[in-house]
């Protein structure tokens with residue numbers, strides 16, 4: 556098969572022929588029809604992820620068709636249209652037994668713990684626990700973004716963030732996950748304040764339902780959010796993952812507000828300075844959110860099917876596999892306009 560491979564961190568990847576994967580006993584091999592380009596892939600390529608060993612194939616947000624399954628797989632057959640959360644759970648540890656597959660103690664992640672989906676085929680572990688069937692009307696390009704940014708945003712806003720109609724929700728960083736959060740929070744009846752450094756990203760945020768936008772150009776974004784919301788957001792998300800946006804998110808909250816950390820904060824970025832005196836004095840909640848378990852997809856999928864959520868609108872560019880190495884490298888230098896790039900490995 557053809558795959559995007561890198562041999563050294565931060566050095567150009569190339570597209571080359573490698574061996575086709577085989578399914579493990581409980582796993583499946585999926586023919587990748589679409590796979591999203593994500594900031595986490597860039598972090599992995601830069602060497603910020605300790606799970607990666609070289610040489611490596613990135614890619615963790617995918618949709619496709621099952622090519623083959625292992626002998627122990629009961630629920631899936633070749634030909635099924637599927638997607639998968641970026642956290643593939645073991646299904647048997649204590650966290651999985653509690654239903655918290657998204658923080659599985661023995662999780663695997665395609666594109667991190669093993670070769671990922673910037674390839675014509677990808678091997679996925681524990682198919683019965685992790686695969687999610689796709690309705691016919693959902694395109695592969697749209698479905699590819701569900702397993703990482705969209706599901707992550709859904710859990711962050713709905714489950715961890717406990718959003719309620721009429722609340723103010725601040726979203727710091729309007730890339731793929733941030734725009735997803737804007738759309739989901741607005742669909743849940745919240746009033747959204749979108750914050751980003753790029754006017755184009757804020758334009759998209761407004762189109763996806765943001766009531767207010769704050770252009771973060773070095774100024775005090777937290778006080779701007781405090782002012783627009785009449786005393787602070789009920790819920791605020793750091794959807795970028797930087798010490799600056801994390802602190803700004805916490806400072807955007809009103810009393811008893813909830814901060815949800817969604818963007819990755821790799822140690823290479825430095826530790827955020829959290830105003831803990833305010834966390835105590837205002838009884839703030841600091842929460843993390845890490846993907847979403849396959850078994851929790853149904854409410855999100857029904858909102859997608861009804862048209863209340865439109866993940867298709869997030870896809871702003873579709874490229875062939877040959878253009879993936881350059882697009883991956885460009886994530887570090889080019890400030891995106893907020894949309895999502897989808898790679899189609901079969902072309």
Ligand SMILES: [Zn+2]
Nearest residue numbers: 593595703704
């Ligand atoms: Zn991702």
Ligand SMILES: [Zn+2]
Nearest residue numbers: 645648651659
């Ligand atoms: Zn587990």
